[in-house]
Amino acid sequence: MSNLDIYNALSDVPAEAKREIQAGRLRGKTDINPMWRIKALTEQFGPCGVGWKYDITRQWTEQGAKDEVAAFCNINLYVKADGDWSEAIPGTGGSAFIASEKNGLYTSDECYKMALTDALSVACKALGVAASVYWDKDPTKYTGKPEPVAPKYIDEVHQTVILNELHRTGWNAKSMLEYLAEKFPHDPPAAIGKITEKQFAFIIKALEKKPDAAAV
Numbered sequence: 001m002s003n004l005d006i007y008n009a010l011s012d013v014p015a016e017a018k019r020e021i022q023a024g025r026l027r028g029k030t031d032i033n034p035m036w037r038i039k040a041l042t043e044q045f046g047p048c049g050v051g052w053k054y055d056i057t058r059q060w061t062e063q064g065a066k067d068e069v070a071a072f073c074n075i076n077l078y079v080k081a082d083g084d085w086s087e088a089i090p091g092t093g094g095s096a097f098i099a100s101e102k103n104g105l106y107t108s109d110e111c112y113k114m115a116l117t118d119a120l121s122v123a124c125k126a127l128g129v130a131a132s133v134y135w136d137k138d139p140t141k142y143t144g145k146p147e148p149v150a151p152k153y154i155d156e157v158h159q160t161v162i163l164n165e166l167h168r169t170g171w172n173a174k175s176m177l178e179y180l181a182e183k184f185p186h187d188p189p190a191a192i193g194k195i196t197e198k199q200f201a202f203i204i205k206a207l208e209k210k211p212d213a214a215a216v
Contacts, residue, residue, distance in 0.1 A: 001082060007128030010040050018133065030133050034117045037124050045079045052079045054120065055088075059112055061097055069098040071111035077123035089126050093118025 017036035038048070045051030058074040076088035095114035099106050108114070125134065 004128075006044065006079075006081070007131060009044055010124075010127060010129045011131035013130045013133050032121070032130050032133060034121065037121060037129055040129055041079070041124070045081070050080075052077070054078065054123070056116065059115070064096075066100060067098065067105055068096065068100050071095050071097040071108075071115050073112060073115035073119045075116065075119045075123060077120065079127065089123045091119040091121070091123025091126075093120070093122055 013032055013036065017033040019031045019033075041052045042048065054075045054077045056073060056075050059072070061069050061071050064070045072092065072094045075091050075093075077091060078088060079086050093115045095108070095111045095118060097108055097111040099108070121129075124130070
């Protein structure tokens with residue numbers, strides 16, 4: 001077995017296992033179906049407990065901003081290659097236990113499960129699992145976080161103008177309209193008060209097409 005055999009075998013993620021995150025702090029990054037990682041490990045090493053396994057070494061919570069609380073999980077991942085078990089491959093994951101949402105505080109009873117899923121994904125990175133996604137899509141501390149491109153002020157509603165702005169910025173229609181309403185509260189763009197359902201439907205439908213095909 002060469003040094004890159006496992007890395008190369010696990011680096012590519014099928015399209016059906018990927019989803020672009022559309023909102024929040026992770027907007028624009030790629031969400032990977034956690035079951036794909038389990039399938040990839042199973043295909044490469046064998047069933048869980050036979051060809052790969054993990055130990056939960058620690059679970060705990062930390063106080064976050066204001067009344068929020070975060071849950072964390074540490075694991076050691078082990079894989080069997082050429083009949084021998086590997087050394088421990090560590091991974092740390094986190095998830096919200098108590099989160100501040102629009103309607104108040106929300107307590108998750110699945111925070112440790114989600115933190116475990118996150119920890120497994122971190123440990124899997126060391127093997128090259130989904131490497132192509134992390135390499136191509138996500139900024140690192142060395143490349144820096146790209147500044148989001150803000151939409152221009154739109155003083156008249158033209159379907160093609162809005163559409164071109166959506167493609168240029170990478171925003172979705174709902175986020176753009178919310179941004180414009182907040183950015184220009186005393187002199188709102190026509191997009192806030194005059195956009196029709198038909199125009200909005202056109203934008204959403206056009207977003208499903210390629211930018212060069214949708215813009216006219």
